[in-house]
Amino acid sequence: MNDVAVELFAKLQEEKKTGELLQLQSDYYVKLDKYAETKKDNLFENGKDKENIIKILSSLKKRRIQKILVYLAYEKPLPSQIPLEEEDLYNQIKKILNKEHVSNSVTKIRINVQVPEIITKEGTKLGPYKQNEIVELNKEEDINFILSNKIGEIAN
Numbered sequence: 003m004n005d006v007a008v009e010l011f012a013k014l015q016e017e018k019k020t021g022e023l024l025q026l027q028s029d030y031y032v033k034l035d036k037y038a039e040t041k042k043d044n045l046f047e048n049g050k051d052k053e054n055i056i057k058i059l060s061s062l063k064k065r066r067i068q069k070i071l072v073y074l075a076y077e078k079p080l081p082s083q084i085p086l087e088e089e090d091l092y093n094q095i096k097k098i099l100n101k102e103h104v105s106n107s108v109t110k111i112r113i114n115v116q117v118p119e120i121i122t123k124e125g126t127k128l129g130p131y132k133q134n135e136i137v138e139l140n141k142e143e144d145i146n147f148i149l150s151n152k153i154g155e156i157a158n
Contacts, residue, residue, distance in 0.1 A: 004051055006037065010058040017062060023069040025083040032086075034059075067091070074099065108138045109145050110157040122147050 016024055027033070070092050073080060080092055113131040120128050124143050131137060136157050139145050148154045 006034075007051060007055045007058060010055060010062060014058055014062045014065065017065045017069075021069070021072070023066060023073060023081055023084065025081045026085050028083060028086050028089075030085045071095075108140050111137050111139055111145065111148055111154040112157040113137060113148075113154045115153060117153055 013024075013026075066088060070080075070088060072078075074092065074095055080089060113133060113135045116133045117129045117131045119130045122128060122144065126141065126144055126147075128144060128148070131153070137154070139148070149156070
């Protein structure tokens with residue numbers, strides 16, 4: 003194995019020893035790609051070296067992605083220094099989870115006037131509702147429609 007394979011293997015072994023996400027430079031993968039590109043012809047003396055490096059790098063990335071998912075599940079902040087690609091992945095998944103959490107929250111609305119079934123401009127069917135009925139809505143557009151048209155108010 004060449005130096006790159008040895009270094010990657012050492013990183014993989016370190017990652018396997020701990021449940022924590024180890025710090026890596028923010029441009030770790032970029033530097034690795036640039037190194038491989040500049041040494042393309044003599045980096046891999048034989049196909050076996052190339053195959054080993056690809057397997058080790060794949061295992062390292064998979065291990066780190068698993069840890070990122072654990073960090074998200076337990077709402078742990080990331081270490082201060084990780085590759086930008088991993089930080090982006092963490093932030094994108096976090097944004098999706100937060101969006102889902104917000105859309106799953108229910109708001110109770112007290113209906114002020116009797117309303118037949120109506121269709122909002124977004125195409126959502128609402129009603130029919132009776133006066134003083136308490137309804138639970140989870141779409142922000144529907145809640146805003148009811149409130150802005152004075153059909154109902156947020157119930158305590």
